[in-house]
Amino acid sequence: MARQRNAKLEALLTEFGYTHQQVADEVNRTAQDVFGEAAQCTDRHVRRWIAGEVRWPWSRYLLPLQEIFGRSPEAMGFVPRKSSRVPAPPRRPVLKAEEHPVRRREFIAVGLAAALGLDAIPSAGRLGSGDVERIRAIVPALYNHDHTLGGGALYTVAEQALRSVHHALNHCTYGARVERALYAATGDLAASAGWFAYDAGLQEDARSLYSEALQAGMLAGDGMLQARVWSNLAMQARLLDRDQEALRIGRAAIETRQAKQDPWLMSLLHCRQAVGHARVRERTRAERSLARAESSYDHATGEPPAWLSFLTPAELTGLAGAAQQALGRYGRARELTASALSMLEPRFERNRLYYTVQSAQALLDGGEVEHAVAEARHAVTIGRRVQSERVRDKLDGLRQQMRCYAHVPAAADFLDQTRQTGA
Numbered sequence: 001m002a003r004q005r006n007a008k009l010e011a012l013l014t015e016f017g018y019t020h021q022q023v024a025d026e027v028n029r030t031a032q033d034v035f036g037e038a039a040q041c042t043d044r045h046v047r048r049w050i051a052g053e054v055r056w057p058w059s060r061y062l063l064p065l066q067e068i069f070g071r072s073p074e075a076m077g078f079v080p081r082k083s084s085r086v087p088a089p090p091r092r093p094v095l096k097a098e099e100h101p102v103r104r105r106e107f108i109a110v111g112l113a114a115a116l117g118l119d120a121i122p123s124a125g126r127l128g129s130g131d132v133e134r135i136r137a138i139v140p141a142l143y144n145h146d147h148t149l150g151g152g153a154l155y156t157v158a159e160q161a162l163r164s165v166h167h168a169l170n171h172c173t174y175g176a177r178v179e180r181a182l183y184a185a186t187g188d189l190a191a192s193a194g195w196f197a198y199d200a201g202l203q204e205d206a207r208s209l210y211s212e213a214l215q216a217g218m219l220a221g222d223g224m225l226q227a228r229v230w231s232n233l234a235m236q237a238r239l240l241d242r243d244q245e246a247l248r249i250g251r252a253a254i255e256t257r258q259a260k261q262d263p264w265l266m267s268l269l270h271c272r273q274a275v276g277h278a279r280v281r282e283r284t285r286a287e288r289s290l291a292r293a294e295s296s297y298d299h300a301t302g303e304p305p306a307w308l309s310f311l312t313p314a315e316l317t318g319l320a321g322a323a324q325q326a327l328g329r330y331g332r333a334r335e336l337t338a339s340a341l342s343m344l345e346p347r348f349e350r351n352r353l354y355y356t357v358q359s360a361q362a363l364l365d366g367g368e369v370e371h372a373v374a375e376a377r378h379a380v381t382i383g384r385r386v387q388s389e390r391v392r393d394k395l396d397g398l399r400q401q402m403r404c405y406a407h408v409p410a411a412a413d414f415l416d417q418t419r420q421t422g423a
Contacts, residue, residue, distance in 0.1 A: 003052040008077030010050050012069050020046040022384065023068070030064035039064060055079040121164045127174040127182065135165055135185040139192045140306040147310060148349045151199025152387030158193035162209075165189060180220050187216030187225045191232065192307060198236055199350075201389030206236060223258040224265070228307065230256075231269055238276060239390065247276045264304040267296035268311055271319040278326035286323050293319075310351060314343035318355045325358065330366035337362060350391065353382040357395050364401060373410040376402070380418065 013023060020043040031039035039060045048054045056078050057065070069076060120134060138161050142154055165186050174182065194209030210229050217225035234249035250273045259265050274289035297316060304311055321336030337359045344352055360375035379395055399418060405411040 005052050006050050006077040008075065010077075012071070012076060013046075013050075016069065019043075020050075026068050027061055027064040030067045031060055033067075035060065035063075049078075056081055121168050122172055123167055124171055125173070127168060127172045127178055129178060129181070131168070132178060132181045132185055135168075135182070136188070139188050142192060142196075143306040143309060146196065146199075147347050147351065148386075150350045150386040150388035150391075151196035152201075152389060155193065155196040155200045155202065155205075158189065158196050162186070162189050162193055183216045183220035184222045184225065187213045187220060187222060187229075188307075190216060191225065191229050194229075195232060195307070198232065198239075199388050199390050201393065203236065203240070207233075210236075223256060224262065227253050227256045227258045227265060227269075231265070231272065234276070235272060238272075238279070243276060243279045247273065247280070250276060263296045263298075263300040264308050264311060267293045267300060267316070268308065270296060271316060274323045275319060275326060278323040281327070283327055286327065290320050290323060310348060312343070312345070312348075314340045314345070314348070315351065317343065318351070318358070321355070321362070322358060325362050325365070328365075330362045333362040334359065334366065349382065350386045350388050353379060353386050353388065354391050354394070356382060357391065357398055361398055361401075364398065364405075369402075369405045369408045370410045373402070373408075373414045376414060 012018075013020075018026070023046045024041040024043050027041040027045075028038040031037065031041070041061055041064075045054075045057075045061065049057060056062075056073070062073055062078070065071075065076060066073065073080065122131060138158075142158055142161075146154055165182075169182060169186065190209050191213035194206045194213060197203075197209060198206035210233055213229045214226055217223070217229065230249055230253035234246045234253065237243075237246035237249060250269060253259055254266070254269050254273070259269055270289045270293035274286045274293060277283075277286035277289055293316060297311075297313075303309075317336055318340035321333045321340060324330075324336060325333035337355050341352065341355050341359065344355065356375055356379040360372045360379060363369075363372035363375060376395070376398060379398075383392060383395060399415065402411050402415060406415060
């Protein structure tokens with residue numbers, strides 16, 4: 001019988017965003033869960049399945065594939081022999097947090113939706129302070145996972161939570177004091193959902209949510225919330241290459257009373273202004289903003305709010321590296337970024353990806369192509385575990401720039417491998 005390419009399996013790899021090697025890795029991990037031992041699957045096995053060379057894999061591969069894609073063998077394009085059958089898998093433990101990236105993100109998202117207790121938010125009747133506290137607890141719970149998973153894994157959950165709170169606002173009764181607290185909690189949730197949308201690459205959704213958060217902040221009389229949203233809007237403007245607009249918004253946020261009274265927020269605002277000034281080649285202003293950011297951070301005490309929990313010495317150092325990069329000081333940018341990466345706590349997986357890409361960019365701009373490729377490879381590996389389209393776009397931009405160095409063997413290999421895998 002003539003060999004026929006397995007288009008169904010190939011389409012599933014595209015749909016799930018897997019490379020051949022990633023599928024092989026996931027088969028091995030899932031086999032460990034199902035059978036108690038790895039399947040020793042390689043990318044060569046996957047290529048043979050797709051090419052149609054193997055029409056019905058062994059059970060040690062087939063059962064894990066069913067677990068990964070949630071499809072029957074026939075739905076994955078495999079053709080059974082007369083004697084072919086799929087044995088029932090042995091009993092296995094419940095999905096654990098260390099499971100592979102795609103299933104782990106789905107598991108946490110589903111688990112969070114239940115753990116947030118959205119069903120406990122009343123849909124009718126009178127709301128009290130206890131209901132407000134339950135709503136307020138949603139944001140810290142989400143941010144516990146944001147630094148590791150990225151906004152793409154949390155945006156849907158945050159939006160679902162926001163819908164539940166909207167329903168309560170519009171269908172329940174409450175007093176004036178609770179009303180103000182409700183609007184503050186709703187604005188906090190909307191601003192957080194906006195950040196997750198921004199990180200997921202959904203910029204229109206992010207802008208809409210930021211607008212809602214500003215409105216809620218005004219209704220609640222919450223100046224800190226408003227300053228936070230202005231900071232995020234400035235960051236979004238910079239992402240969209242509207243640097244002067246970003247600087248103007250940042251200056252407005254710095255001038256608010258709340259920012260002047262909160263060293264945590266002021267430190268962040270000055271850090272972001274430093275990067276903005278550097279991007280428009282205002283070196284003196286960039287350096288002044290960095291100095292002010294450090295000074296403000298030195299005055300910060302206690303614990304920052306959940307949305308600011310990423311602001312650590314590593315983050316300040318990394319943003320200083322970003323400013324130096326924008327000023328064309330690639331050696332200094334490389335040093336600062338390397339220092340930031342060495343200080344970064346393991347829980348900040350997305351930031352590790354971000355600064356690894358920044359490190360590769362500084363190396364490439366400084367002419368150290370082979371070292372840049374090594375960093376870029378590391379970034380691709382981390383990127384498989386994080387759902388942040390914002391950072392993936394940054395990595396893709398680096399890859400596009402690397403085409404100018406296709407005559408360097410290391411760069412040519414990296415470009416060829418990432419083109420084949422879709423990384």
